[in-house]
Amino acid sequence: MRMPELGPVAALQRVTVRYGAGAPALDGIDLELHRGEIIGIVGESGAGKSTLLRLLDADETPSAGRVLIEGADPSGMRERERRALRRRIGMVFQSFNLLANRTARQNVELPLRLQRRREPAFVDELLDYVGLSDRGSAYPAQLSGGQKQRVAIARALVTRPPLLLCDEPTSALDERTTSDILRLLASTRDDFGTTIALVTHELAAVKAICDRAAILDKGRLQGIVTVEHSARDDRGSYVEHAKRVLGS
Numbered sequence: 001m002r003m004p005e006l007g008p009v010a011a012l013q014r015v016t017v018r019y020g021a022g023a024p025a026l027d028g029i030d031l032e033l034h035r036g037e038i039i040g041i042v043g044e045s046g047a048g049k050s051t052l053l054r055l056l057d058a059d060e061t062p063s064a065g066r067v068l069i070e071g072a073d074p075s076g077m078r079e080r081e082r083r084a085l086r087r088r089i090g091m092v093f094q095s096f097n098l099l100a101n102r103t104a105r106q107n108v109e110l111p112l113r114l115q116r117r118r119e120p121a122f123v124d125e126l127l128d129y130v131g132l133s134d135r136g137s138a139y140p141a142q143l144s145g146g147q148k149q150r151v152a153i154a155r156a157l158v159t160r161p162p163l164l165l166c167d168e169p170t171s172a173l174d175e176r177t178t179s180d181i182l183r184l185l186a187s188t189r190d191d192f193g194t195t196i197a198l199v200t201h202e203l204a205a206v207k208a209i210c211d212r213a214a215i216l217d218k219g220r221l222q223g224i225v226t227v228e229h230s231a232r233d234d235r236g237s238y239v240e241h242a243k244r245v246l247g248s
């Protein structure tokens, strides 16, 4: 397993992504994900957040520049190698993306089964970790939104990923459940050392758990701020607002 312990988990070097003749979806992005950090990726709709997440998931190839994940450039990989890399990256989605006809436990086991692995003790441990040790045999339809997201987080962690990508993980949840899920993500970083990239339009979520935040606007990185916890909410442009709410 390739694990350069000291380098960043992932790096984007002067990355541009173009889909057509218009303005690029991402334009000259330089960004490093530090090992063990929780980094927020924020911006208005269309800013390029999902595109950036797909690059970090080795599911998008830059039009220019370079992406490194665990020190390796996915664009130079054979399909099989790239799939193996992608299996090491955890994903959590807004809509949970659980298989409806599988129990919570079977959903958590799925990434292991796809790799012909079985780790029943670790699956038990994770179900317990996310607070669902007694709901393993429930189907997604029998679970609340927050419980479904807990299953999805356990499923993402079952392969022990060094990097967990979260795409609007709390946007479908109410405020109380949101803070429970954010707490779970924060403890995941603390207990498993997982680096987390949190894409969200909810600045409060970034404020609650992120160490840094990358602010995107129309495909450009407008700033990377260290998140502080005493800034005041104020009016202004989105970028000014985000910098003021999140940064110093």
Ligand SMILES: Nc1ncnc2c1ncn2[C@@H]1O[C@H](COP(=O)(O)OP(=O)(O)OP(=O)(O)O)[C@@H](O)[C@H]1O
Binding pocket: 019, 020, 024, 025, 043, 044, 045, 046, 047, 048, 049, 050, 051, 052
């Ligand atoms: N597959 C695609 N083909 C063409 N254009 C695309 C594609 N994916 C994204 N785009 C364009 O790239 C830009 C950035 O899109 P992206 O989905 O990354 O933004 P976002 O910040 O995630 O937005 P949202 O918050 O609405 O999900 C947008 O202008 C979008 O229309």
